[in-house]
Amino acid sequence: MVAKRIIPCLDVKDGVVVKGINFLGLKEVGDAVDMGVRYAREGADELVYLDISATREGRNTFAALVEKIAAGIDIPFTVGGGIGSVDDASRLLDAGADKVSINSAAIRDPELIGRIASKYGSQFVVVAIDAKCVDGTWKATTHGGSVMTDKELFSWAMEAQQRGAGEILFTSMDHDGTKGGYACEVYERLSELLSIPVIASGGAGSIADIAKVLTEGKADAALAASIFHYGEIGIQELKEALRKENINVRI
Template identity: 80%
Template sequence: MVTKRIIPCLDVKDGVVVKGVNFEGLREVGDAVEMGVRYSREGADELVYLDISATREGRRTFADLVRRIALGIDIPFTVGGGIGSVEDAARLLDAGADKVTVNSAALANPSLIGEIASRYGSQFVVVAIDAKYVEGRWMCTTHGGSKFTDRELFSWAREAQERGAGEILFTSMDHDGTRAGYACDVYARLASELSVPVIA
């Protein structure tokens, strides 16, 4: 039986955790380190921090914040946003992150997945996929959901796994922040088609 893990995903903008609905209308909800400490104390198995504006703003992910998070919590955590090279990944892992997640850069340059996995191992690489249901298909987006691609969710997830992803983090843009539950049928299909863990 596969062990279930509780993994809160925290969207971060300017060092502050934010929440929105369908990737829009962001509002601040708390300090990134303090919320990580709270989730850790309340029994979370891992955390994911996503710098949601890094790619759109063309900057690197928050290494200084990663160092503070690493000092404040005692559970594994993944960091993503603005990672466009092996060097970017190395900087965050060196700062204390346990894993990195790539999204936009991996869609633009799929070989990046294998490059990071070759240096650090697949267990360090999470591929995040933000997708929206459009005319009967789940289509992948980049840049925080602001740009559509011609890549379809399931085929891209399979390719990401083949290229070395150790986990897939899927977010349905249609369900995000709505409190209407998860796209359970999509997660079930991903789980059936992939051999790596799928994070909701």
Template identity: 55%
Template sequence: MLKKRIIPCLDIKDNRTVKGINFENIIDAGDPIELAKRYVIEGADELVFLDITATQEKRKTLTELVRKIAAEINIPFTVGGGINSLEDANAIIDSGADKISVNSAAILNRNLITEISKQYGNQCVVVAIDTKFVDGEWMVFRSGGKIPTGLKAVDWAKKVANLGAGEILLTSMNNDGTKAGFACDITKQISEVVSIPVIASGGAGTMEHFAEVFQETKATGALAASVFHFGQIPIPELKNYLKTQNIPIRI
């Protein structure tokens, strides 16, 4: 049976893992490679690395980091942050990443999703969607959550699936950093209307929150950062707990 995936996310800035709250107030959380190796040993199912300061000058540093990660870990990993073109995606995938994640660039240039998926297959293309509940609607924001796009999250999710995305990484900005639980309502809505996997992100604070998102929605993965980085939820304990809740999980 296919298992639900537990996915630690490492936000990278200047080659360090960092963590912000509600996309701000950034603090240091250690060396990304050491952290990644620890997560593999602890039983993480995949890893996501997001370069939050990606700029053209730093692109080379990022591909170098991706190369090092690929040499050290033997589970799948996704790299995102500032991927704006097919060439950017090529550089990351050639360095050893299994998937790339696009966010703002996909909103500004929808062809990008199709171009990358044509070249590498849709399983390589994760579209990250940052969503916020505004005036009774879940809306899409871009550029690190700073700019409203006017797109409704459900519509955008359907659109990216049609354009060739292989997976959606759905982050609720309302929940991110609150440790009050995942946004099960929008995660449920989106995971029920698209036929590609959806990863829930933003808000994990307890082991029960993970059980809740898997029981109440069709998300096939749940992503979190600080609860893992700072040891509040040890991954082996989380996975054993989910197993007792009859959630299919890899031990």
């Protein structure tokens, strides 16, 4: 049986890993390649690198960094942030990325999902959705949660799957950075609706939170950042605890 995956997420700005709370107030946490190598050694199943640089220089730095990451780590990694075209995706593929994650650009231009998937396969395309719950309805947002769109989460996730997404990475902007647990009911519903894997993101504060989203929340993978970056939970310790709960993880 395929194992539930544990995925540390590294936000990269101008070549350096940073972490903010609710996408605001950034703090430097380390070197992108060194951290990736360390996580891979500790048992991370995959890594996600998100480029949050706002400038062209920052983006160029990131592409060069992807090559170094690909040379250094022996587990799969996804890159995202600012991918707006097939050319952007091609460049990152050539640099050695295993998957690209597209977010705002897919909302602006949903056909982009199919264009990338038909060229490189669905396994290469992760559609990331940042959503917020407003008056009982989950709506996708862009620009780190600050801009609401008219896309309803569940129908947008279904559409992304039909267009060729290989995975859905859903972040609850209401939970991200709070360490109060994942939006489990939302993941459960997404996972039942979709036939592609669902990655849970936003809200991990404890081992119990991760266990819950992988069982009750039926997520295929759990992504987290700060709990790993600040050493609050070791990946090995986490996986041993999950195994004790009879969750199928790779140790």
